[in-house]
Amino acid sequence: MKKRNEVLYFALRNKKLLIGSGIILIFLLLAWVGPAFAKYKPFDYANPLGAEPPSTEYWFGTTFFGQDVFSQFVNGLRATFIVGLLGGGLGTLVGMIIGFAAGYRGGILDEILNAFTNIVLVIPTLAVLLIIAAYLQVRSLLMECLFIGLTAWPWAARAIRAQTFSLRTRDFVDLARLSGMKPYKIVRREIAPNMMSYLVLVFILQFGGAILTAATLDFIGLGPTNAISLGLMMQYAVLWGALPLGMWWWFVPPGLAITAIVGALYSMNVGLDEIFNPKLREM
């Protein structure tokens, strides 16, 4: 009980974590309730006059085709969080499975998994995604999450493997083996709880990384073909000359949101690191 309280004590006093999680919460709320407030659907041609700056009718203005930017923004935000959660979650999960298996079993399995990890690590992700995109006519958001999750795990796997290596030589793991516990149970009940803080950090970094990768893919035109996202908004804005025509309301909200979300996640990461690691705490 004491230890939990201690973590909470430092968590509530860490500015980096509070600011970071505050920003994330605001955007999360916007993504959750925003679409209910949007008067139009993201791709509806709402404004017959075409592009217009923000007004009381169109809060974030309209695009070149008269689509409501606010509606696109809140729906895109939703897509961004889904990509972060599913893509980042999948990356963390695969990284954990491979990292734990390689680190705990060691030996030949470790050699194989480590070689596999290194191969995936050096594969040029973007080139592979270009090829996959060329094969698939319709790409969904879930497909994008899958791509990102299955290419982002290697560094997480490597880090988890290294941690598992150092933990499995401890006597309490030997004692668990003497109690007849199965390897999976030992990893779940003895090893993973010891690196829980680390796993949380891995997930947050994967979350932010997935959002950035998704934005990159969307921006170069490899995003979902049947949905809206912040990256796609920026792609359309550039495609239809929002920059030279001075339609700042089209590309500033999505760009700012991506920067703020990823920045806030990294700030949370540093803050959590300070909380879990007593050496980094500011007293």
Next chain:
Amino acid sequence: MLRLDNVSKVYRIGAFGGKALYAVNNVSFEVHKGEVVSLIGESGSGKSTIGKMILRLLDVTEGKITYNGEDISTFKGETLKNYYRQVQGVFQDPFSSYNPIFKADRIFEILREEFFPNIPIPEWQHRVKNALVSVGLNPAHVLNKYPYQLSGGQLQCFLIARALLLDIQFLVADEIISMLDASTRIDVLNLLADLKSRGLSILFITHDLSLAYYISERAVILYKGYVVERGAVEKIFHTPLHPYTRMLMDSIPRLDRKWEKGTTLLERKIEEFRGGCPYYERCPVAEKICAIYRPSLTEVDTDHFVACVHYEPSTNLLGAPAYTEQRTSQSGLG
């Protein structure tokens, strides 16, 4: 009961695993029921490796370990669990034997989950309390605490209580005394003696000769993974034969005299060494033949074996002189 036959543990070292490092080399001994056998050796002599091989935490490379006639390397799943019901270990460092983020008594709960899932929790708690009392702890003081809230001695006794809950037949005690302070030491030792009288067999791994003498019936002296001398503890301690054992006996500090200044041979010219006696480098009475010939364990007396060229009848024919005390250091002792 537990028997080691020519057991070796080999580690592959070097860039491509081309070299072999023998952590344990051709070790054989047996532990009978209700007997305490001490495994004595310095750091790196392979004593903990033997303990871990018996507990199946490390695989045996060569030879085999049998428990009641069954090869332990064949155990898996249920048979392995059954083996752990009877054979348990307690390790040197009580603090690292506990998962630091959980309460110390979690080890008992895991034991119930794994071995006695059918015993209701109240009855199990009763058993745990009885076991704690039998290792000299007050359950009210030690239960529901984190490892850092308990002393090393208490944690060590927890581990012994854990082994008792299983109704074990064989205990591997790996340096369990060395981390304890002098006042709790004797409690744990007496507890082991008490367990022995109840018919438990113990493999007592230590580098402390006096403890070994105090508690055990038989002793095995290890050097660099080799057994250099083994047999009844009285014979080894009263008439140590191997030069290494003699050196160990001389290095027990005594209250009544001071050590004289002397030189102990630590390195011998290694150039002429070609796979001979493992103690060649440091042996004060090494012969030329020791550099190339590795003596095997020879029975010099009933239940007293030694691996030294000076006690091997066949090698005397090669002209090796009888054992002479050539050491200059610590000559005032003994």
